[in-house]
Amino acid sequence: SAVISQKPSRDICQRGTSLTIQCQVDSQVTMMFWYRQQPGQSLTLIATANQGSEATYESGFVIDKFPISRPNLTFSTLTVSNMSPEDSSIYLCSADRGSYGYTFGSGTRLTVV
Amino acid sequence: GENVEQHPSTLSVQEGDSAVIKCTYSDSASNYFPWYKQELGKGPQLIIDIRSNVGEKKDQRIAVTLNKTAKHFSLHITETQPEDSAVYFCAAYTGNQFYFGTGTSLTVIP
Numbered sequence: 001s002a003v004i005s006q007k008p009s010r011d012i013c014q015r016g017t018s019l020t021i022q023c024q025v026d027s028q029v030t031m032m033f034w035y036r037q038q039p040g041q042s043l044t045l046i047a048t049a050n051q052g053s054e055a056t057y058e059s060g061f062v063i064d065k066f067p068i069s070r071p072n073l074t075f076s077t078l079t080v081s082n083m084s085p086e087d088s089s090i091y092l093c094s095a096d097r098g099s100y101g102y103t104f105g106s107g108t109r110l111t112v113v
Numbered sequence: 114g115e116n117v118e119q120h121p122s123t124l125s126v127q128e129g130d131s132a133v134i135k136c137t138y139s140d141s142a143s144n145y146f147p148w149y150k151q152e153l154g155k156g157p158q159l160i161i162d163i164r165s166n167v168g169e170k171k172d173q174r175i176a177v178t179l180n181k182t183a184k185h186f187s188l189h190i191t192e193t194q195p196e197d198s199a200v201y202f203c204a205a206y207t208g209n210q211f212y213f214g215t216g217t218s219l220t221v222i223p
Binding site: 033105 | 204
């Protein structure tokens with residue numbers, strides 16, 4: 001079955017610091033996506049990451065706050081910068097894995113104190 | 114942009130009964146419709162999906178139906194089991210982006 005590995009699975013961070021979340025796909029994919037999910041809420045797309053180009057950010061999300069890297073076709077990172085308690089959320093990466101469908105990682109539960 | 118509405122927001126069924134969750138979408142260009150199951154503390158798990166050239170798809174106890182004319186699609190779970198209890202999300206894909214429903218919390222009562 002499709003595997004997208006995401007780490008860390010959870011973290012508690014001090015405000016003002018940054019956290020980088022890693023996402024590894026077990027096959028090459030063109031696009032990877034980063035989402036945020038507030039507790040009990042649906043998923044909100046942060047940005048789309050294509051290999052070899054700048055990520056495309058959705059309204060309300062900016063590169064300075066959520067820089068994304070996509071160094072190859074199986075890996076991406078999302079950094080949450082200068083964190084505040086409002087950034088506490090679940091962060092999810094996803095990718096279209098062809099016949100396996102559009103699948104998600106297990107998520108990173110971030111708490112900012 | 115696309116707008117996906119999902120109903121009901123909560124659903125309780127007796128074990129063995131069927132559960133139906135419905136979603137509507139607004140953009141006729143949407144062409145891919147996945148359903149996800151999310152258990153507490155986990156990421157969404159793809160359980161079934163359907164493309165716009167198909168009206169129905171079934172996988173064991175789970176089925177999805179799509180009505181392109183009415184712009185709605187539904188998830189059907191038969192012979193529900195307690196382990197089916199979770200939050201279910203529908204989504205519609207148009208252009209290069211997914212739009213998600215607001216989720217349905219399903220509880221299967223033993």
